[in-house]
Amino acid sequence: MPHPAPNTFLPLSTPVLHILLALADEERHGYGIMREVKTRTDDEVRLGPGTLYGAIKRLLNDGLIETSGERPDPAIDDERRTYYRLSGLGAKVLHAELDRLNKIIAQAIGKQLSLSAALSIGSKGDLTGGRV
């Protein structure tokens, strides 16, 4: 069965986006994902175990992530842990979401520049008006 188009999964919720981002560079277990998200966002996004595994369940069902049989560091690892990795579809969805966010940011930056320009013109006008 062909995969659904990545755009059909967008926009991603905050936990899902952060989970996919956490898995973008390496396979991680649940607590690894929690810790990575917490560190990367400077403690702004904290995923509880329920939120995390609720999202993982959906991501597994949608085929955006998959479980990994490999254990990257078996010497210090708990055997009971399940590792997760991004699937091909998951990577495409993540890229599509990042593209979407990039466009929004670009638009916001564009507006900010316009606003700065307007403020600049406005202040000049005021000065001129003051002189007249």
Place this chain on the structure above:
Amino acid sequence: MNMLTRAERIYATLLHLYPKAFRREFGEQMQLCFRDAWRAAHLEPPIARLALLIDTGVDLTVIVSKQYFQEIQHMNEITRARLFALATMMSGIAWIILWVILNGDDTFASRASKTASFVLIYPTIALALVGLARLIPRSLSSRIAVAAGLIMLALSLVGVMLENWILFSLPLSLFFIAHAIVSIGILRHKPFAYLNGLSLITFGLFISIYIANPYNYTEALAQAWGTSLVQYTSTFILIEMIQSSLFVLIGLAWFVVGILMARISKQAKAINI
């Protein structure tokens, strides 16, 4: 037993609140997650442990309900109807038992408790009957449900009139209006599911707020202190408080049923509440 083990054990016990399928699939992993987070928090100032406990409590509350809602959404219509029927029947039976207990003893049952139980008993019986009817897999069941509901609605109208000389300006009449909507909504569950769910939510909230009013406790205390202390002892106050707490719990149960119904209805899904 040290703190670490105790917290982990409590969390492991709380995991039983999740739906069985979810717990079987992810319970162990979640337990490992909490264990690691808890141990990591021990390396930080004590506030980190408190923050983790609060986060975990909120997480548990939100996600447990969410998982149940998702399970309900994936159920087929018949299972949903049976679940609904079971919930309404249980609430009906609970109310009947409570009503009999409260009204069976004039010494201990306060006026506020009795009035509330009186007003609420009829729609609850209606709910129970409709629930029963929904269990019958025949088209006749809907007719039985409608008839039973209408009878109970009429009874509740008469009941409220007799008990309170109904005046629509009285706050208590809101109870009547609310359970009339509930009863009608229940009877036409499918088309008016959203309204029905909302009315149940409002109803449950209203009951909770009304019954949880400190006035009820004050009244109980005043009765206890104002009359013979020989007759009204602390047992009386305790029973009053237990009764009122039961009402609050049942009010909240209605609230939950309301949310459940609003969530499972197609209309609710369409507007994404």
